[in-house]
Amino acid sequence: xxxxxxxxxxxxxxxxxxxxxxxxxxxxxxxxxxxxxxxxxxxxxxxxxxxxxxxxxxxxxxxxxxxxxxxxxxxxxxxxxxxxxxxxxxxxxxxxxxxxxxxxxxxxxxxxxxxxxxxxxxxxxxxxxxxxxxxxxxxxxxxxxxxxxxxxxxxxxxxxxxxxxxxxxxxxxxxxxxxxxxxxxxxxxxxxxxxxxxxxxxxxxxxxxxxxxxxxxxxx
Amino acid sequence: xxxxxxxxxxxxxxxxxxxxxxxxxxxxxxxxxxxxxxxxxxxxxxxxxxxxxxxxxxxxxxxxxxxxxxxxxxxxxxxxxxxxxxxxxxxxxxxxxxxxxxxxxxxxxxxxxxxxxxxxxxxxxxxxxxxxxxxxxxxxxxxxxxxxxxxxxxxxxxxxxxxxxxxxxxxxxxxxxxxxxxxxxxxxxxxxxxxxxxxxxxxxxxxxxxxxxxxxxxxxxxxxxxxxxxxxxxxxxxxxxxxxxxxxxxxxxxxxxxxxxxxxxxxxxxxxxxxxxxxxxxxxxxxxxxxxxxxxxxxxxxxxxxxxxxxxxxxxxxxxxxxxxxxxxxxxxxxxxxxxxxxxxxxxxxxxxxxxxxxxxxxxxxxxxxxxxxxxxxxxxxxxxxxxxxxxxxxxxxxxxxxxxxxxxxxxxxxxxxxxxxxxxxxxxxxxxxxxxxxxxxxxxxxxxxxxxxxxxxxxxxxxxxxxxxxxxxxxxxxxxxxxxxxxxxxxxxxxxxxxxxxxxxxxxxxxxxxxxxxxxxxxxxxxxxxxxxxxxxxxxxxxxxxxxxxxxxxxxxxxxxxxxxxxxxxxxxxxxxxxxxxxxxxxxxxxxxxxxxxxxxxxxxxxxxxxxxxxxxxxxxxx
Numbered sequence: 001x002x003x004x005x006x007x008x009x010x011x012x013x014x015x016x017x018x019x020x021x022x023x024x025x026x027x028x029x030x031x032x033x034x035x036x037x038x039x040x041x042x043x044x045x046x047x048x049x050x051x052x053x054x055x056x057x058x059x060x061x062x063x064x065x066x067x068x069x070x071x072x073x074x075x076x077x078x079x080x081x082x083x084x085x086x087x088x089x090x091x092x093x094x095x096x097x098x099x100x101x102x103x104x105x106x107x108x109x110x111x112x113x114x115x116x117x118x119x120x121x122x123x124x125x126x127x128x129x130x131x132x133x134x135x136x137x138x139x140x141x142x143x144x145x146x147x148x149x150x151x152x153x154x155x156x157x158x159x160x161x162x163x164x165x166x167x168x169x170x171x172x173x174x175x176x177x178x179x180x181x182x183x184x185x186x187x188x189x190x191x192x193x194x195x196x197x198x199x200x201x202x203x204x205x206x207x208x209x210x211x212x213x214x215x216x217x218x219x220x
Numbered sequence: 221x222x223x224x225x226x227x228x229x230x231x232x233x234x235x236x237x238x239x240x241x242x243x244x245x246x247x248x249x250x251x252x253x254x255x256x257x258x259x260x261x262x263x264x265x266x267x268x269x270x271x272x273x274x275x276x277x278x279x280x281x282x283x284x285x286x287x288x289x290x291x292x293x294x295x296x297x298x299x300x301x302x303x304x305x306x307x308x309x310x311x312x313x314x315x316x317x318x319x320x321x322x323x324x325x326x327x328x329x330x331x332x333x334x335x336x337x338x339x340x341x342x343x344x345x346x347x348x349x350x351x352x353x354x355x356x357x358x359x360x361x362x363x364x365x366x367x368x369x370x371x372x373x374x375x376x377x378x379x380x381x382x383x384x385x386x387x388x389x390x391x392x393x394x395x396x397x398x399x400x401x402x403x404x405x406x407x408x409x410x411x412x413x414x415x416x417x418x419x420x421x422x423x424x425x426x427x428x429x430x431x432x433x434x435x436x437x438x439x440x441x442x443x444x445x446x447x448x449x450x451x452x453x454x455x456x457x458x459x460x461x462x463x464x465x466x467x468x469x470x471x472x473x474x475x476x477x478x479x480x481x482x483x484x485x486x487x488x489x490x491x492x493x494x495x496x497x498x499x500x501x502x503x504x505x506x507x508x509x510x511x512x513x514x515x516x517x518x519x520x521x522x523x524x525x526x527x528x529x530x531x532x533x534x535x536x537x538x539x540x541x542x543x544x545x546x547x548x549x550x551x552x553x554x555x556x557x558x559x560x561x562x563x564x565x566x567x568x569x570x571x572x573x574x575x576x577x578x579x580x581x582x583x584x585x586x587x588x589x590x591x592x593x594x595x596x597x598x599x600x601x602x603x604x605x606x607x608x609x610x611x612x613x614x615x616x617x618x619x620x621x622x623x624x625x626x627x628x629x630x631x632x633x634x635x636x637x638x639x640x641x642x643x644x645x646x647x648x649x650x651x652x653x654x655x656x657x658x659x660x661x662x663x664x665x666x667x668x669x670x671x672x673x674x675x676x677x678x679x680x681x682x683x684x685x686x687x688x689x690x691x692x693x694x695x696x697x698x699x700x701x702x703x704x705x706x707x708x709x710x711x712x713x714x715x716x717x718x719x720x721x722x723x724x725x726x727x728x729x730x731x732x733x734x735x736x737x738x739x740x741x742x743x744x745x746x747x748x749x750x751x752x753x754x755x756x757x758x759x760x761x762x763x764x765x766x767x768x769x770x771x772x773x774x775x776x777x778x779x780x781x782x783x784x785x786x787x788x789x790x791x792x793x794x795x796x797x798x799x800x801x802x803x804x805x806x807x808x809x810x811x812x813x814x815x816x817x818x819x820x821x822x823x824x825x826x827x828x829x830x831x832x833x834x835x836x837x838x839x840x841x842x843x844x
Contacts, residue, residue, distance in 0.1 A: 016657075017662060020665045023665040023666075024665070027672075042725065042727070042730075045730065064722075065727055067764075070767060070768075089661055089664070098806065113444060113447045113664040113667075117672055118668070
């Protein structure tokens, strides 16, 4: 499962002010996550691609360029299961970012000066992450995948080896192999030799777009 | 969805309005024609009649005068209407002026006929109106037209001069006001934020590690309160709407300054030339007039030989004076006179010379009489009027040059004013953003860090470490605030290509930003710091809006030189069109605040187009 294994919980923290970034990263680490730090919107998007975070903790204002919300939306095109916690000094973020009028599922918003303690952040993170593991995602072809399968499909598509995937998920290589086998069956690919289905699966991931089945609004 | 009041294509009523204005202006000067001509006619007739009456010793001229006045009034109206119609229907200054002269002649001739008839009816004899009087009327009205033109010039020029002085004063006052306002800002930031921070740092410095635990809660509380109750409102106040610091700047100057210099240029171009036909016709008239009465005056000379000699000598002197005078006049205005005009000037000078000399001669030979002297005075007056017409071109040219340079100076000051206010706005925004984003955020986080170790389970080392970290960061915040308060207006030259490349790089994963501009346009912008900075600001804001409001994935930025004063920036995106927040002004307010004219439309094939006009006066120096 995505967010259960202790060693597999990863978070990306993006904040342009260094002191605040250090503070927030420390707090998120304190909640048991492996933290990657990013200094800008672009940096965050690039790191997310390789880091494969389960959680994104993003300051809304990241300087010139994409905002924290832009980062969340962009990252979720690839990783719709990622939980998001947005921080900012604005009490009403939709005043500057109208799309935040509707946060959507698995997204929390914290006003920085209302953080009383680490507990505030922990509660927000829990609220955001809760239920991400149970989500199901469908490809354009109509095939439905569990969150775990979708995540592994993505890792395969980005060239991760089975060993790397095993480390990421905190399980054995054999577990990964059997998960992949089941995945290929779901996708309708025949496992003649190990390589070809992998390539096809990669293409399926990059061509298609994973969406949660009940949300049909065309989120780009 | 439009900002300021400019549109990219003018509505039809605006050009019709302008045509009407031009026609009215011409009408106003045409009226001078008519009034001048008819007035002159009337004056001449009155004088002539009075003299005749005096000679005849009758007193019925009063009735005739009254009748003439009425006739004059009626014909003035007819003449005025005729000239208005001419102004409206004829294009081309030459044709228009010729037609005006024609109308005046017709009106004057009608007047003459009416006069003759009335005089026969009321006084019993014709008071003849020779052709020359009609032509006199033409000359006088043309001179009046010229005088009117010149007066308009002077008015416009002094208008511009006043505005120039005003603007220079305002600019100076603004510079001072801005210094004062910056000083106030520094004071406020110091008093409201830095001092409190220093207090907390001092309290941390002077506490022993053993006392930390008891101090943590009050410190955290103070920091949090500072963030919310002091820094946040301060950042709103500084970055808020059209802050009052440069309050003396006239917003119309700033908002309209890109169009100001164009408007003044239009005024300068609109001041008309006196037409070619006018000086030529008047010159010919006067010449013939003078020659005719001069010939008449010499009628009695043919007899005496000695008188012929005297006459010849007098003529010689007259011609000599005329040549000297003509050369003096011609050398003063050499450039703007055509060869034809110069010839007439010369002949004119000769005529003036004769007109001066002949009464002297007449007195010398004892043939002086008042009516004749009157004719001579009129001739002289007409000669001067013609001279004015011929040299009118030169006067107009010099006036135009003076106006143009005044207008340019005014435009330059207006530009400086506008740039200055924009720069100020930019600084305030930077300060406000820093306060809101960094200072407030850091203070909140510092508060959280302290609250975290405000726990009996935390070890002494953890507490000490936390206090250390917070103290360091507070010191850094104080330093940053000091730097911020002294933020100077221009922070170095703008690397246009670099800035745009950075922008593109920042958005690369979210939205593709491409630039479509000719190298010439980019060079032009690069040469002007203020425009380059504006362009980068505008493009940055526009891309943010396109992504934020339209979820765009591709944005194309096109730059075009819309006019010598402006560059049009057009941003097309492939998003979902213009949402209600965008349409209601979110995101575009900064353009309006900067005094830029913009327009936001949804494109028919999806996406949106934002057009912003950036003022860029080519005449400004590269240092901005």
